[in-house]
Amino acid sequence: MSLIHNALSETSPRTLDAFVVLGSIMSEGIPRVSVPVIDRILLHLWEQDHQADHYLVTNEVTRPGISEVCAMHPPNVSRAMRDLMSEGFVSEHMRSIRGEDRRQKTWQLTDDGRSVARQRISNLRSNKVLLRGRDGKLLEIRADEAAEKLETSLSLLQVLMHAQHEGVLNFGDIRFGAIVSSHEKKVPPSSILSGAHSxxxxxxxxxxxxxxxSSEKEELDRWHSSRVPMFVLSGIAGCGKTTLTSHWLNDLLSNVPDTEVMYYPCQPWDTPLGIATSILHRIGIGVEEGKQDPYMVLGALPLKPGARIDIDTYRRRLCAHLLDDAKLVKANCSELLVVLDDVHNIGPEGSHLFGALLQVAETTSLRLILISRTKLAFYDTRDVHTRKRVDELDLSGLSMEEVEDWISTIDLPEETDADKVHSITGGHPLAVELLELYGETLHDDWMRFLDQEILDVLPIESREILSILSVADRPVPWQVLARAASHDGPPPGDLIDRGLMLELEDGMWLHEAIRTRLLRDVGRPLEERLRRLTDASDA
Known part of the structure; x- marks a missing residue:
């Protein structure tokens, strides 16, 4: 007795409280949990019943997996399975195991086994277990309520096995896994559109x-007055695609102030999902105050990070919302002009979305302008010339007359020749603008722009083809150019799509601004390229 007294005197007050509480509980009868072997197996196979009849299963339905989860020796698992199979509650199968090279024996419940398991589970749920909650108090609750009180994702079998072997389940036990709070607020559907306005x-x-x-603006005017749903504007970097579209839009808004516009500049990190979400926000689709979604377009957007958008559902529901045949939309826009700038940043992943938006624009009041440095591949030539679904404009440099008119407004030396400026720069607006700022036709910023935005992003082989072509004084047939560059196959698609290399009747040629930049690589590289081109022509 003195030994017990000494031990208690050295024990902390909190531990003494626990002894007192446990003592009072034990005097009243501590809840004892004892799960029979058969019930463990039936409950475990019930929890794994989603793998029934699968070709590939996990380790949980093999003998080692059942042995570990049910706290049984492997031979006892086999013995229990024989008894269950003789009763017709379990069936045995040889299956492939995830992460294993060889097939193993697995077990699953039969229809009779499922009926028996449901009866056993209803009894096991009502078993009382003892747990210490977040506040440190001991609680006696039903087994099926323990996981919620412990704020974990424990299964019923795990709760019962812990209670059987340890008596008390403690909140925050590291073996129970991460704490999953049941009080976390569910994210409302409107959060999908959070930040879309920016x-x-x-x-x-x-x-x-x-x-x-002026002629390009007239083409945009003709397109807008027609019923062609999409206009595609392409051209090399810095040639004035955004400038042209912006000035045309400003003129349109000054003449028709009620025009609804959405201007979306695509960034390298943008995704098709981001574009699709912003379009819904611009239209006014949402669940918060002032928004509406009677056709459930938001349901086509994925709720999980990294999931893909359901393009077909998105297209059909967006069409239904814009057409509104059922008159469910309170305030629908009469016409929305969507401008997607720099769509080349989206890459091939955006083709399905752009194709779906083209279909939406064909049947609704949506109009589309796509601006890109490259040729877009989600439509073909028939859509432009036969089906009249798309209008195209490949923007090149300013004309000789336009460069001359611009230079006439700049205070430059008299010897500055507009013809020479045009031949060197190809009429590229950025080059002429730098000439206006610095008075130099070939300013360092202009050369740096050509390198960083155009040439440095090209594959080495494509850049070498342009470099060889730059030493020619007239268009070169592709067979000759390919032989000089030791290239097999058709012209590189990245050069044709970006408008850096042009297919003329006499052969291949390149943008004058690029040619001027490449000819500055003087010395042995230039001489070697000229020799290779000459040898290829003679051959």
Missing amino acids: TYHNRPPSTRSFHGR
Whole structure:
């Protein structure tokens, strides 16, 4: 007795409280949990019943897996399985195991076994277990309520096995896994659109001064007055695609102020899902106050990170919302002009979304303008010339007359020749703008722009083809150019799509601004390229 007294005197007050509480509980009868072997196996196979009849299963339905989960020796598992199979509650199968090279014996419940398991589970759920909650108090509750109190994802079998072997389940036990709070607020559907307003603009951006492009603006006017749903504007970097579109849009908004516009500048990190979400936000689809979604378009957007958008459902429901045949939308826009700038940043992943938006624009009031440095592949030539679904404009440099008119407004030396400026720069607006700022036709910033935005991003083989072509004084047939560059196959798609190499009747040629830049690589590289081109021509 003195030994017990000494031990208790050295024990902390908190431990003494626990002894007192446990003593009072034990005097009243501590809840004892004892799960029979057969019940363990039936409960475990019930929890793994989603793997029934699968070709590939996990280790949980093999003998080692059942032995570990049910706290049984492997021979006892085999013995229990023979008894269950003789009763017709379990069936045995040889199956492939995930992560294993050889097939193993597995077991699953039969229909009779499932009926018996449901009866056993209803009894096991009502078993009382003892646990210490977050506040340190001991609680006696039903087994099926323990996981919620412990804020874990424990299964019923895991709760019962812990209770059987340890008596008390403690909140925060590291063996129970991460704490999963049941009080966390569910994210409302409207959070899908959070921040979407910051990804697009209702008006075009402010750009540099505008010169020329009268014929191009007329093409945009003709497209807008027609019923062709999409306009695609392409051209090399810095040739004025955004500037042209912005000035045309500003003129349109000044003449038709009620025009609804969505200007979306695509960034390298953008995704098709981001574009699709922003379009819904611009249209006014949502669940918060002032928004509406009677056709459940938001249901087509994935709720899990990394999941893909259901393009077909998105297209059909967006069409239904914009058409609104059922008159469910309170305020629908009469026409929305969506401008997607720099869509080349999206890459091939955006083709399905752009194709779906084209279909939406064909049947609704949606109009699309896509701006890209490359040729887009989600439509073909028939859509442009036969089906009249798409209008295209390949934007090149300013014309000789436009460069001359621009230079006439700049205070430059008299010897500055507009013809020479045009031949060197190819009429590239950025080059002329730098000439206006610095008074130099070939400014360092211009050369740096050509390198960083155009040439440095090309594959080495494609750049070498352009370098060889730059030493020629006239178009070169592709057979000759390919022989000089030791290239097999057709012209590289990245050069043709970006408009860096042009297919003319006489052969291949390149943008004058690129040619001027490549000819600055003087010395042995230039001489070697000229020799290779000459040898290929003679051959």
